[in-house]
Each structure stands twice: as C-alpha cells, then as structure tokens.
Amino acid sequence: MVTLKDIAAQAGVSMMTVSRVMNGNSGKVSEKTADKIRTIAKDMGYIPNSSARSLAARSSRIIAVVFRDVPDYNPLGDPYSSTFLGLILKEIQKRGYYVMVHFAQDFSDITFRLRSWNAEGAIFLGLFDEEVQQIQDGNQIPLVFTDSYSQARQIMNVGIDDYKGGALAAAHFLQKGHKNLGFAGYFTKLGGVVSQRCQGFFDTLEKNGGHMAREHVFDLEKITMDGIADSLLSDSNPPSGIFVSSDAFALDLYGKIFQRGLRVPEHLSLIGFDDFPISSVAPFSLTTIHQDIEKKASETCRILFEHIEKPDKPSESVTLDVRLVERDSVSEQK
Amino acid sequence: MVTLKDIAAQAGVSMMTVSRVMNGNSGKVSEKTADKIRTIAKDMGYIPNSSARSLAARSSRIIAVVFRDVPDYNPLGDPYSSTFLGLILKEIQKRGYYVMVHFAQDFSDITFRLRSWNAEGAIFLGLFDEEVQQIQDGNQIPLVFTDSYSQARQIMNVGIDDYKGGALAAAHFLQKGHKNLGFAGYFTKLGGVVSQRCQGFFDTLEKNGGHMAREHVFDLEKITMDGIADSLLSDSNPPSGIFVSSDAFALDLYGKIFQRGLRVPEHLSLIGFDDFPISSVAPFSLTTIHQDIEKKASETCRILFEHIEKPDKPSESVTLDVRLVERDSVSEQK
DNA sequence: CTGAAAGCGCTTACAG
DNA sequence: CTGAAAGCGCTTACAG
Numbered sequence: 039m040v041t042l043k044d045i046a047a048q049a050g051v052s053m054m055t056v057s058r059v060m061n062g063n064s065g066k067v068s069e070k071t072a073d074k075i076r077t078i079a080k081d082m083g084y085i086p087n088s089s090a091r092s093l094a095a096r097s098s099r100i101i102a103v104v105f106r107d108v109p110d111y112n113p114l115g116d117p118y119s120s121t122f123l124g125l126i127l128k129e130i131q132k133r134g135y136y137v138m139v140h141f142a143q144d145f146s147d148i149t150f151r152l153r154s155w156n157a158e159g160a161i162f163l164g165l166f167d168e169e170v171q172q173i174q175d176g177n178q179i180p181l182v183f184t185d186s187y188s189q190a191r192q193i194m195n196v197g198i199d200d201y202k203g204g205a206l207a208a209a210h211f212l213q214k215g216h217k218n219l220g221f222a223g224y225f226t227k228l229g230g231v232v233s234q235r236c237q238g239f240f241d242t243l244e245k246n247g248g249h250m251a252r253e254h255v256f257d258l259e260k261i262t263m264d265g266i267a268d269s270l271l272s273d274s275n276p277p278s279g280i281f282v283s284s285d286a287f288a289l290d291l292y293g294k295i296f297q298r299g300l301r302v303p304e305h306l307s308l309i310g311f312d313d314f315p316i317s318s319v320a321p322f323s324l325t326t327i328h329q330d331i332e333k334k335a336s337e338t339c340r341i342l343f344e345h346i347e348k349p350d351k352p353s354e355s356v357t358l359d360v361r362l363v364e365r366d367s368v369s370e371q372k
Numbered sequence: 373m374v375t376l377k378d379i380a381a382q383a384g385v386s387m388m389t390v391s392r393v394m395n396g397n398s399g400k401v402s403e404k405t406a407d408k409i410r411t412i413a414k415d416m417g418y419i420p421n422s423s424a425r426s427l428a429a430r431s432s433r434i435i436a437v438v439f440r441d442v443p444d445y446n447p448l449g450d451p452y453s454s455t456f457l458g459l460i461l462k463e464i465q466k467r468g469y470y471v472m473v474h475f476a477q478d479f480s481d482i483t484f485r486l487r488s489w490n491a492e493g494a495i496f497l498g499l500f501d502e503e504v505q506q507i508q509d510g511n512q513i514p515l516v517f518t519d520s521y522s523q524a525r526q527i528m529n530v531g532i533d534d535y536k537g538g539a540l541a542a543a544h545f546l547q548k549g550h551k552n553l554g555f556a557g558y559f560t561k562l563g564g565v566v567s568q569r570c571q572g573f574f575d576t577l578e579k580n581g582g583h584m585a586r587e588h589v590f591d592l593e594k595i596t597m598d599g600i601a602d603s604l605l606s607d608s609n610p611p612s613g614i615f616v617s618s619d620a621f622a623l624d625l626y627g628k629i630f631q632r633g634l635r636v637p638e639h640l641s642l643i644g645f646d647d648f649p650i651s652s653v654a655p656f657s658l659t660t661i662h663q664d665i666e667k668k669a670s671e672t673c674r675i676l677f678e679h680i681e682k683p684d685k686p687s688e689s690v691t692l693d694v695r696l697v698e699r700d701s702v703s704e705q706k
Numbered sequence: 707c708t709g710a711a712a713g714c715g716c717t718t719a720c721a722g
Numbered sequence: 723c724t725g726a727a728a729g730c731g732c733t734t735a736c737a738g
Binding site: 085086087088089090092093098107112113114115117120121123124125127128131136137138139140141149150151153154155156289290292293294296297316319320321322 | 419420421422423424426427432441446447448449451454455457458459461462465470471472473474475483484485487488489490623624626627628630631650653654655656
C-alpha cells in the first residue's frame, strides 16, 4: 500500500507538501514541486486512505441514506424508492461524496450508524415521523427527510403537495360526471402522505357535490386488493371511480377487477398517483397524479449540500407541485 | 464525543480492557469488570469510531456494491437491479457489515473506490465482463460478480442458466404449435446474458422444426419498441410469437402492439424473462421464465462472506436453475 | 512556499 | 486477566 510517506520519500519533500498537493491546495505549493509529486503519486498508484482522512480531518465525505427497516419487506422493491435512491446516488457521487445505505430500525440504530461512520449528512426515506425530533436532537449534521409530515421544528423536508394531488383527482372525477367515489391506500399512519391524499380527495368531493362513503375508504393494511375487488362486486351501491394512493397499487387493483370480469374504465374508473413509466403502458393507460421525482431528488441533494457547506444556514423545506395527467382510465359519466 | 479513553477513565481501567469488552472478547476480562464497563459505555452513549477501527485493524466491515455507471441511465430504475440490491443489503446488514453503493465508470474508478475505503468485499451488478480480470488482479479481496459470462480464471460469479431459459421458451412455443418466432432484447454485448438467452432459444427452435428469421431478432440498442411494433405490422410473414429478454421489455412491447390494435395472445404471443410481480398482474398475465432472485441474493452473500472469513478458499461460482411459468400470453396454434 | 510535531480513536503485539 | 507502547495514514495548527 502506497502512503503519503512513500511519495514524500520519493519526491524528497515532507508528507505535508504531498498532502497539500493531493488535496488540491497546490496554490500553496510551487507548481514545479506539485507536478513532480502528482507524477510520482500516479506512477506509484497512490490511493488515499479515506479512513485515515476521516479520522484526522473529522470529515468523512459519507452521506447516509436511511430507509426504515421493516421485517419481510424489501424497501427497494418499491419502484418509487429505488428510482429515487438511484437519482440521489448519482447526484451525491457527482459531488465527490460516498453513499452508505442503511436499513435502520429506530432512533438508536440510526444514531449509531450515522455517528459510527461520522456521516456528514443524511437523507431519510420512509416513515420516521415520530422519531424526527429525536433523530435531529441526537445528530448535529444536516438531515433531510422526504415526504414527512412531522411537525418537528427545524425539520428539513422535501415533499410534494399530497393534499392537492387528492384534490386534483377529485376535481377530475367530478368533471367527468362521477359522484360516488372511493379511495384505496396503505395508511401507514395518520397524517402521512396517504391520509393527506385521501383528505384532499375527500374535502374536494364534499365541497363540490360528490361523496365518498366511509366503507369505500379502503385501508390496505386491513384489506387485501382481492378483498377490495370482491367487496366492489357485492356492493349494492359501488363507487364508479376509485382514487388509489400509488400507480403500483392502482395497477394491482386494475388486475384484480379485470380477473373478475370488470373493465377499466367501463365498469370502474381509476386514478393513480406517481406517474411511473409502467402506468402509461397500454392497456393500462392510467390517469394519474404526476410528481416530479427528479426534481425531488435534486432538491433533496441541493438542500443537503448547502447545509453541509454552511452549517449555520437556516433550515429549509420544499414542497413540489403536482399535476394530473389525463389518460384513459376515467370514463365519461352522464 | 465519547471515546474508549473516556470510558477507561470512568471505569478506572486501561483503554485495552475497554476495547476488549467492546469487541466482545470479554472472555479474557473478568465478568465483573466487563459488566461495569458495559454499563458505563451505555450510560455515556459510547459509539465506536469506525474510521479509527478501520485504520488500526485494517478491517472496515464495508462491502462495496458496484453498478456500472452509464450516463443518463438510472441503474436502480430497473426493477431487477433494485430488488436485488435491497435483498443483498438486508443480508449484508444482518451480518453486521455496512454497504457502500458505487456507480463506477471503469477499472481505475472501481479500484479507487474499493481501496480508498478498504472494502472487505465487493459485489458487482451489471456489465464488467471485459474488465473482470483487471479488477481481480488489482483487488485482493473477495469479489463476487453476478450474471457475468467472463472467462476470467478464478472469477466468482452467481448467475442463472440463461441458455436453458431460452431453450424452455422455445420448447413452449413449439409445443403450442408456433413455428415462426422472434426475439427482442438489449444486446449489451456478445456472449452476455441476452445473447445466451437468444442462443438457447434459437438452437432449440432449429433442432425441433421451428425457425427464427434474422430480421426477427430485434436488438433494442438499434431499434425502439415502437420500431419493432411497426415492423411487425408491415411484415409480410410476421412471427406468431416473440421471446423477450425481460418482463419489463415484454410489457413494453405488449403495450406498443396493443396501441396498434393487436392483442396478446390472439395476434401475437409473448414470453418474458424474470417473473416479476407486475408480469402476473391481469390483463398481462405473462408467460415467462422464472428466476429465483432471492436465492441469487443469498448465494451471492454466502459466497462473499465465506471468502471473507476464509480468504484461501478456492473460488466458487453458482448457476441457478430457471423454469417456465405458464400464464396466458401464448396462444394455442393449430 | 515548506516542514516538524502532535494527535485523531482505535488495535496489534508484546509483556507481565 | 490487564496494561504500556507503538503505530495505522492522514490532517491540524503552528512555526519559519
């Protein structure tokens, strides 16, 4: 293993001079010496030891990306999460930082992982709402959450206007003549993204002459997709349209009702959420709420790195807009 | 920040004793002292410094997961890669190791990333075939490749029987009475997984009375899915069935021909590859070649860690079996 | 523009 | 069962 010391010996200078050149502070080193050192380093195949650097400089260049670890669940099986991870990974690397990915259980697990590696910043995906305050108090590095509705002071969050997404879906259904609607989603917690989407949907319906019966709000934590499809079939007054909390779930529901002989949008209209590539593939052609995942990723990284560079910057959150993309999964009702 | 030294001072022992207890070598420390130290460490909120540990012990507990970095392409946008990453991440964490994810350009980039962090092992996803030998020569740690067809000596690889997958697809088409077939896939390189699948398909057809015209082997690097769908429409002797190199592509093709008024399997039969959840969702119900991604992930980790524990173990590769899952995307021809 | 000294927080290797 | 010494490869902070 080639070290600074080896190069220094070869070049006939001190370790410090080599260190300066390797770190690009060559303004303080004569160009001639710097060139010589760079050549030697290259010839010898020098690779800096990040652990040593991290220990001495207290700067690791590591960004932690933290997912909520749920037993028997693959956080990266969800296309939204994995696409987002890929986008931020690229961005973080581009800035010369390294990414450690953690599936973390709880506050103390998170803190251990961040501190043990001296992470310079962290991005959180998934539900950490209850622990946000604790996580922030225990870790004095820039922390950016995504899609959180935590009320913690000073939280930095990048999210979208979930409530508006629901409202747009409702408005679209109403405009197409639908009055009796339903909602399906995985209500991981009250006040999270799913309940925001549902609330925006519900409020807009109520205000504009539509309605959604209590029994048509399906919580996927309590009922399976098959269960929903079955209940729709035996319903004496079934909704003519359902707003589903993600494209993935909407596609799943699409399949379940298809199997039972019902067609979209002839028998049931559907609106999804996310606007993932698969949702536009025929025969689905799903009308959905579009969110800009690339913008979300770039904003997340922007905020993170701005705060790494200027730790005193006041905390910042951003809420991205959403829009409805009309395709063919909502029928025209008379 | 609490260090070993702080705890040692509190406990009235030396750093070494604390170090031993913290590393679980308490067999060599009296149980009484060990207990006392553990209590103090917990009270003070001690978190070991991984950089210092890595530097002193030359053991980082870091596993590098390396993807091929392609401009304007999100390696995690592909459901296969992201699911696999999630699976190995879980497994690696379970073993007490940490994961750094790298999007790497080439040999020197890879070597830099592995060595700089003193990774104890690495898993490669994506195409590194040409550089496998170089990567292995330059990095004396256990390296496990996936889906590689590199001929490098001593390579450790976990893959599936791609050739057989193609053969199974061909046999199924033939059994259903199809004679004139086609293939679509992204031929990233000659001799890679896609050409193996194609070759197995082709060979089996030829030997059993089927055939595949040269112009019905579609390389997605040269033609778009829309292009394929168009060419099928204007074809005077179109294939009655197409074997597609992945479910994702098969679904895409399904959509394109659907838009043009053709139906699966009435007008065109389709067989995919992977058996991803979405492919079983109605109305797709795609007949496909199943591969066991969970087994692939667990075998990859098993081999990696066995070689981390016993560096002298001879290199090992595994090839997993595949099977055809019949659903509804292949018609019965008379 | 350059360098000698001290130290980051831990472990190895030895001694008792 | 326990500890003092040296060192991992780098940077900080100072001196010149």
